[in-house]
Structures are given as C-alpha cells and as structure tokens.
Amino acid sequence: MEEIDTVNLVAHHVQRWRFRDRSGTLPAGRIVLRVTEDEKQWWRFECCRIEGGMHCISGSAWNDFVGPRVHARLTRYAKQDGENFNRVRIIPFFSKLADSLSHALTTWPEREVIVQYTYPIWGAEEMAEIGTVTLATQHAAEWDVDTLFPNVFTVAVGSRRFRFRCRPHGDRYRICGDEWRGFVGQNRGAVVTLYAGEGDNATHRLEVRR
Known part of the structure; x- marks a missing residue:
C-alpha cells in the first residue's frame, strides 16, 4: 500500500492534522474520507486542501477519534484499486515501547540491556x-x-x-x-x-x- 503520511499523535492533533499527501491522490476540494484499519470499524473524516500544498483533517469525528489515541502513531495509506476508502494503521504508545524493548533484548541476548527513552520514543526526526x-x-x-x-x-x-x-x-x-x-x-x-x-x-x- 502507498503511504500518504505518518504522524505521532499529540494533543494539538485533536483539533486538526495538517499533512502532505505524499501519494498525490487526494483532490484539491473539500471531501469526506472514509477510513478503516481492519474493515470492521469505520470512520468518516472531513478533509480539505490548504495553503502550501498541504491537506487538513478536522471536525468532530476526527476530534473523537484522536482523543483516546494521543501518543499513538498513525499511518494513512492511499486508496487501492477498486476501493472507495483509505486504510490506516494505528500503533499504540505501549505497543511501540514493547516492540522496541523486544528488539533490544533479541539483538543483545548476552548483555544487560538498559533501554531509556526520551518521550516521545520515536525521536526528533519524527x-x-x-x-x-x-x-x-x-x-x-x-x-x-x-x-x-x-x-x-x-x-x-x-x-x-x-x-x-x-x-x-x-x-x-x-x-x-x-x-x-x-x-x-x-x-x-x-x-x-x-x-x-x-x-x-x-x-x-x-x-x-x-
């Protein structure tokens, strides 16, 4: 799947998420995005194009979605052929922490490993x-x-x-x-x-x- 963008959700994203459409598939006008992670739970978000070639997702449905997911990592993907919706991947904060710790322990099995994170854990480059x-x-x-x-x-x-x-x-x-x-x-x-x-x-x- 082609990635549109990834964000580490923080408090100010509850109001809106501004992002750059790396896939170039989103239209310029105001649209409603139909989104799912597993084709069992669905969301509909308001999206429009703004200055600087960016897009913005906002609205009450987005507010309700982000609120309980602050500190999670969200990746959104472009539509696939024959689909009329976008897929997302949501990685909760503690899941990311557990994966990183597991990788460290696997990589250095014979050494004492101390994992120290400066919050948020995925670093300044993100x-x-x-x-x-x-x-x-x-x-x-x-x-x-x-x-x-x-x-x-x-x-x-x-x-x-x-x-x-x-x-x-x-x-x-x-x-x-x-x-x-x-x-x-x-x-x-x-x-x-x-x-x-x-x-x-x-x-x-x-x-x-x-």
Missing part, C-alpha cells in the same frame, strides 16, 4: 509537524499557526538557533518578532516546515527547503 508555508514578503510580519508557543521560544535550523516571538491572534497564534523578520528576509521563497519539541523549554525544529 517530531510532530505544526505547519508548512512557502515564505513570501507578507510572512516577514507574521505567520499564523494553530499551536500555542511561549511568548519567546527557541527554534533550531540546522546548527543555528533563533528566538522567535508568539502572541495570540483570534483563535490562532502568530509567530513574529525581529529574528523572525530577519529569518524570512534571508529565506524568502523557501518552503519551511515547523516541528514541535517536547516540554515547556523545548527547542523546536524548522526545516528549510529551497
């Missing part, structure tokens, strides 16, 4: 995606996202560190400030994706693609 935008002139003043940050927060771009500001704006949150303005000026036209770190004083990650 941090929760907050949003993607193609930087343009208007973004020098601000970029609105759905995730609440501290008034001043730290972002890593490769080996560099920036301190951006954030303030509420309606029902969203606005990234702004002098360092943000300078960053946009140097990277205008680039596609940037922001990933959330964990914890109150976390360093978040910003990926830049030109």
